[in-house]
Every structure is written in structure tokens, then in C-alpha cells.
Amino acid sequence: MTWTEPATWYANLPAFYAAAAAFITDRAGNVLLVKPTYHDHWAFPGGYVDEGEYPHDACAREIREELGTAVVVGDLLVVDWAPPAGQRPRALIHFTFDCGTVSSLEGITLPEQELEDIAFFSPQDAEQRLPDNVAPRAHAAIRARARRTPVYLVDGGAASQPQE
Template sequence: MTWTEPATWYANLASFYAAAAAFITDAAGNVLLVKPTYRDHWAFPGGYVEEGEYPHAACAREIREEFGISLTVGNLLVVDWAPPAGVRPRAIISFTFDCGSLTSLDGVELPGQELEDIAFFAYHEAEQRLPDNVAPRVHAAMRARDRQVPLYLVGGFPAPLP
């Protein structure tokens, strides 16, 4: 085995995108989703992790940017590894954090250029509004919150661990 310069070795490693999402419910257990202006489907509040940013910090930043409020980012609930798909040339790892409950949406200010709507949905309705590969995160996040143990998904499905 030959020695490889660290810069060369790192440059040849696989790379992936990272995203952070907030799992927020109301007192009845309904799930908060947002409707981006640039997509046909609803989404969890959140977005991509920026260079040099920790996923939990990205989650907090996205909540501030999207809602104009600060929420405590709690426990990691779900990690979902999705392989490259469609026009996305790299895998994406999505971190979903427990951001607690909101009693109302008073004080939430949507950035009109990015989000057109925000609402709480019953569990099954939330799943129907999300893309098929994201919908399983609703049930996984609820389970992880109840058990206080994060769940690992692969493309939206429980990962077969050895």
C-alpha cells in the first residue's frame, strides 16, 4: 500500500449533502409542515446544512429564517440516508430534530419568497402531503420521540442493521 497525500485522499472520498429538519407538533399531536413556493409538495421546516455548520445549528437557523422565531432544538429523532436520485448527483443525509410543540402559529412570520403556507396536519394527512421518500419520517419521528431513541432510515425505510 502506498502513502497518499492527505489532500488527495480527502479529495477522493465520497461526498454528500446534509439537511436538517424540525419536527414540531401542536398539543393534539398534529405535525407542522410548510409549503415552499418552489416545490409542489409540503415539507418539514428546515433546509440544507451550510459549510462549517452543525446540523442542529442549521435546524435552529432555518426555523429563525422561515418563521421569525427561535425554538429550542432538542434531541435528534431521525437520520435518513438517501442515495443519489434524479437530478441530485449525491446522497443526502437528513437529520430530523425534536423542536417541541407550539400552541399556536401566532408570531410566525413566513418569508413570502420562500414559503407560501404553514399548517398543522394529522399524522396521516402530513404523510400524504410529503414526498413518498420523506413521508416515513413522520412515523419514525413520532416513534423516536416516544421512545427517546433516534431512528436510522435508509431512503425512508428502517435500516437493516447487522
């Protein structure tokens, strides 16, 4: 292997997008989802990580922007690696953080240009409202929260274990 200038080496590494979302439940264990105006499906509250931003900070920022409230961003629950798909030319690494339990949606103000609705759903109903490749994150987040250990998914499915 020949030595390569660091700038050249880094420029040739693959690039990917990053996103962060909040896993929030009510006291009964129902999952909070938002209905974006620009999608036909529901989603976890969250969004893309900005350049120079840490994923947990992106999660907190997105919750402030989308729900008009501050949350404590807790443990990392799920990491989901998604390959390029559709109009997204790069892979996406998605972080889901535990943002706790809330008792009601009082005081939540939705940005009308971005979100049309917000609601709690049973885990099964949440999975039905989420896209097929995102739905497994709900169950994975519940499992990770209970076990206090993150879950790694690949395109919404269980990651295969490396061969030794």
C-alpha cells in the same frame, strides 16, 4: 495498502449533502408542515446545512429564516440517508431534530418568496402531503420522540441491520 497523502486521500472520499429539519407538533400531536413556493408538496421546516455549520445550528437557523421565530433544537430523532436522485448528484444525509410542541401559529411570519403556507396536520395527513421518500420520517420522528432514541432510515425506509 500504500500510504497516501492526506490531502489526496480526503479528496477521493465521497461527498454528500446534509440537511436539517425541525419536528414540531401541537398539543394534540399534529405535525407542523410548511408549503414551499418552489415545490408541489409540503415539507418539514428546515433546509440544507451550510459549509462549516453543524446540523443542529442549521435547523435553528432555518426555523428563524422560515418561521421568524426561535426554537430550542432538542434531540436528534431521525437520520435518513438518501442516495443520489434526480438532479441531486450526491447522496443526502437528513437530520430531523425534536423542536418541541407549540400551542399556536400566532406570531409566525412566512417569507412569501419561500413559503406559501404553514399548518398542522394529523400524522396520517402529514404523511400524505409529504413526498413518498420523506413521509416515513413523520412516523419515525413520533416513534423516536416516544422512545427517546433516534431512528435510522435509508431513503425513507427502515435500514437493514448489518450482518454479523
